[in-house]
Amino acid sequence: MDQTMERAGNFLPRVDDSSASPNSVDRRVVTLTAPASAAAEQYRSLYYRLERMRELRPMKVIALTSAMPGEGKTVTSVNLALAAARANPERRILLVDADLRRGGVAGTLGMRNKGGLAELLAGECEVRDVVRRFSSTRLAVISAGTTPEEPTQVLASARMKQFLKGVRDGFDEVYVDLPPTLPFADAGILGHQADGLLMVIRANVTPTKAVNQAVEQLGGAPLLGCVLNGAEATSTPYLKNYVKR
Numbered sequence: 001m002d003q004t005m006e007r008a009g010n011f012l013p014r015v016d017d018s019s020a021s022p023n024s025v026d027r028r029v030v031t032l033t034a035p036a037s038a039a040a041e042q043y044r045s046l047y048y049r050l051e052r053m054r055e056l057r058p059m060k061v062i063a064l065t066s067a068m069p070g071e072g073k074t075v076t077s078v079n080l081a082l083a084a085a086r087a088n089p090e091r092r093i094l095l096v097d098a099d100l101r102r103g104g105v106a107g108t109l110g111m112r113n114k115g116g117l118a119e120l121l122a123g124e125c126e127v128r129d130v131v132r133r134f135s136s137t138r139l140a141v142i143s144a145g146t147t148p149e150e151p152t153q154v155l156a157s158a159r160m161k162q163f164l165k166g167v168r169d170g171f172d173e174v175y176v177d178l179p180p181t182l183p184f185a186d187a188g189i190l191g192h193q194a195d196g197l198l199m200v201i202r203a204n205v206t207p208t209k210a211v212n213q214a215v216e217q218l219g220g221a222p223l224l225g226c227v228l229n230g231a232e233a234t235s236t237p238y239l240k241n242y243v244k245r
């Protein structure tokens with residue numbers, strides 16, 4: 001990892017949840033369910049790092065990917081977008097689920113995944129039809145919608161470019177949850193259209209080789225840094241004293 005990557009990186013502690021239900025917010029959305037926790041603090045810390053980077057270079061569209069599936073992109077995107085909406089209530093914040101294969105944003109937030117990005121890109125509706133405000137927060141959300149037959153082709157389309165151009169005009173900050181990098185071309189395509197890209201890495205799970213391969217595959221995309229997700233908070237020296245066992 002180069003220096004820029006270290007600068008944007010963060011450690012996100014593992015959060016246990018045994019009470020998830022399909023119609024409620026996942027407990028791992030700690031910025032909402034446990035705002036005073038050490039985990040929530042790490043998402044805020046990640047957000048403020050991005051803010052500092054924005055002072056040097058304006059960045060509206062921040063995309064999140066990982067090397068492999070299941071590393072925590074969705075949980076991280078949702079928490080980061082909520083941290084943004086809370087930190088700057090005057091800004092217009094949008095979270096887009098661009099994982100058309102396994103969209104998880106709606107489920108994580110306890111929202112219905114009906115009428116989302118897929119329908120928009122199919123030309124079936126307009127942006128205003130698919131943007132929904134999440135609960136009582138100021139966060140605007142576009143869910144993934146129904147998986148199309150050829151997700152990569154849909155994401156690589158001129159309509160997607162047009163959509164990103166439109167949301168750049170309509171929002172101050174846009175967070176995009178992408179599919180994993182190694183199995184599909186999607187993240188490579190959309191990563192280049194973002195102003196900044198974050199790589200989520202599952203602590204103690206993702207092999208270094210996979211991360212390096214993913215970084216190589218994203219060659220040329222504006223990689224800002226990596227986020228180590230699911231780290232044991234008790235083994236993270238600076239968090240140890242703050243974590244309730």
Ligand SMILES: Nc1ncnc2c1ncn2[C@@H]1O[C@H](COP(=O)(O)OP(=O)(O)OP(=O)(O)O)[C@@H](O)[C@H]1O
Nearest residue numbers: 013014015028069070071072073074075102104230
């Ligand atoms: N910090 C965390 N602590 C504990 N569990 C987590 C954490 N982050 C994510 N998880 C859990 O790991 C699983 C995968 O997380 P998530 O859906 O965010 O990953 P993803 O990278 O978006 O996966 P996919 O590639 O399928 O889209 C989920 O069950 C999620 O609740």
Ligand SMILES: [Mg+2]
Nearest residue numbers: 073074099104
């Ligand atoms: Mg996901």
